[in-house]
Amino acid sequence: MEKGLILHEDPVSGNCYKIRLTAALVGMPLERREYDILKGETRTPEFLANVNANGRIPVLQIGDRFLPESDAACWYVAEGSALIPPDRFDRADMLRWMFFEQYSHEPNIATLRFWMHYLGEENLTEFQRGQVEAKWLAGKAALALMNTHLSDRDFFVGPTVTLADIALFAYTHVCEEGGCFHLADYPAVCAWIARIEALDGFLAMSA
Amino acid sequence: MEKGLILHEDPVSGNCYKIRLTAALVGMPLERREYDILKGETRTPEFLANVNANGRIPVLQIGDRFLPESDAACWYVAEGSALIPPDRFDRADMLRWMFFEQYSHEPNIATLRFWMHYLGEENLTEFQRGQVEAKWLAGKAALALMNTHLSDRDFFVGPTVTLADIALFAYTHVCEEGGCFHLADYPAVCAWIARIEALDGFLAMSA
Numbered sequence: 128m129e130k131g132l133i134l135h136e137d138p139v140s141g142n143c144y145k146i147r148l149t150a151a152l153v154g155m156p157l158e159r160r161e162y163d164i165l166k167g168e169t170r171t172p173e174f175l176a177n178v179n180a181n182g183r184i185p186v187l188q189i190g191d192r193f194l195p196e197s198d199a200a201c202w203y204v205a206e207g208s209a210l211i212p213p214d215r216f217d218r219a220d221m222l223r224w225m226f227f228e229q230y231s232h233e234p235n236i237a238t239l240r241f242w243m244h245y246l247g248e249e250n251l252t253e254f255q256r257g258q259v260e261a262k263w264l265a266g267k268a269a270l271a272l273m274n275t276h277l278s279d280r281d282f283f284v285g286p287t288v289t290l291a292d293i294a295l296f297a298y299t300h301v302c303e304e305g306g307c308f309h310l311a312d313y314p315a316v317c318a319w320i321a322r323i324e325a326l327d328g329f330l331a332m333s334a
Numbered sequence: 335m336e337k338g339l340i341l342h343e344d345p346v347s348g349n350c351y352k353i354r355l356t357a358a359l360v361g362m363p364l365e366r367r368e369y370d371i372l373k374g375e376t377r378t379p380e381f382l383a384n385v386n387a388n389g390r391i392p393v394l395q396i397g398d399r400f401l402p403e404s405d406a407a408c409w410y411v412a413e414g415s416a417l418i419p420p421d422r423f424d425r426a427d428m429l430r431w432m433f434f435e436q437y438s439h440e441p442n443i444a445t446l447r448f449w450m451h452y453l454g455e456e457n458l459t460e461f462q463r464g465q466v467e468a469k470w471l472a473g474k475a476a477l478a479l480m481n482t483h484l485s486d487r488d489f490f491v492g493p494t495v496t497l498a499d500i501a502l503f504a505y506t507h508v509c510e511e512g513g514c515f516h517l518a519d520y521p522a523v524c525a526w527i528a529r530i531e532a533l534d535g536f537l538a539m540s541a
């Protein structure tokens with residue numbers, strides 16, 4: 128197993144949580160370095176020069192190399208484990224749901240959570256306020272698509288949990304913090320959340 | 335090699351082009367089924383029921399299975415080829431740039447090209463118009479980050495071309511169609527574009 132993995136993260140970020148949950152499920156130790164996004168701690172000259180020129184977390188540090196992008200870090204941690212399916216189609220299909228998460232789910236569901244729960248609606252700019260409804264509609268469409276997909280299966284790809292489930296679980300299970308999503312509207316998603324939370328080695332976001 | 339791969343696509347889409355370029359570089363034949371996004375041909379009940387419930391192209395059809403998300407389809411096509419690096423860190427780092435492309439590059443650079451070049455500025459909604467400046471700034475930041483990264487290397491990951499280059503090439507090389515980006519501002523990106531276009535087996539977007 129790898130030694131000395133360091134996760135540069137903000138503990139309230141679902142993107143960071145994905146990597147911690149992946150590491151927990153495969154039994155890999157992670158050292159944590161914490162930053163507060165709201166205080167701009169990922170935009171300092173030191174962070175931009177040494178950790179990620181894109182000014183974002185999470186970043187997984189492996190020795191003296193740095194790996195940004197949550198889903199890429201999950202892939203690194205999970206390689207060789209059952210979280211990446213052995214079948215060629217299933218492996219690509221897992222990536223399909225991870226790209227879906229980053230393109231159609233996270234920019235809506237995670238962003239609304241950040242705006243409403245962490246920034247606070249009263250502190251939004253006019254520009255942000257103007258996007259709330261579109262993000263709400265797109266987020267609901269993403270949840271509905273997930274609900275339909277899960278209506279006749281236990282996990283997103285194949286019969287067991289994969290990185291696709293971890294990537295989608297992170298912000299889905301706290302989506303109600305965005306103030307406008309109701310998980311009860313998506314019963315297959317609720318049943319899937321319960322299955323994830325019952326996994327051996329499961330780690331809660333607040334852990 | 336796989337037989338009978340069918341690409342459901344719109345020929346002007348960079349996301350679809352990524353898959354055609356990947357297939358060309360690895361020598362895999364692809365049958366093409368064309369749809370016109372502007373005519374809503376990916377939102378018909380038949381398309382939603384049979385090809386992709388998310389109403390988007392590209393979708394790679396493999397036998398009777400359907401794989402949405404451009405970068406997942408590229409992964410499927412490239413598995414076993416030199417376009418996916420053998421080193422564990424490099425493989426994750428390649429995915430890192432593919433997720434960067436879908437999160438920080440495509441929603442800005444590809445969307446502005448679609449709005450300005452295909453829809454036409456005069457046909458934008460007020461909501462779209464209100465986002466143009468933010469997408470322009472974010473797109474410029476993505477191009478600047480690419481330019482810095484490429485300033486001392488030939489390709490995004492390791493010494494040879496990978497899927498990271500293909501994913502980022504697709505919309506970068508036509509970014510000026512968005513009307514507000516100037517490739518000459520990014521000389522390392524221009525040199526990289528020339529390296530991609532000189533690859534054995536390179537296929538132009540219009541081919």
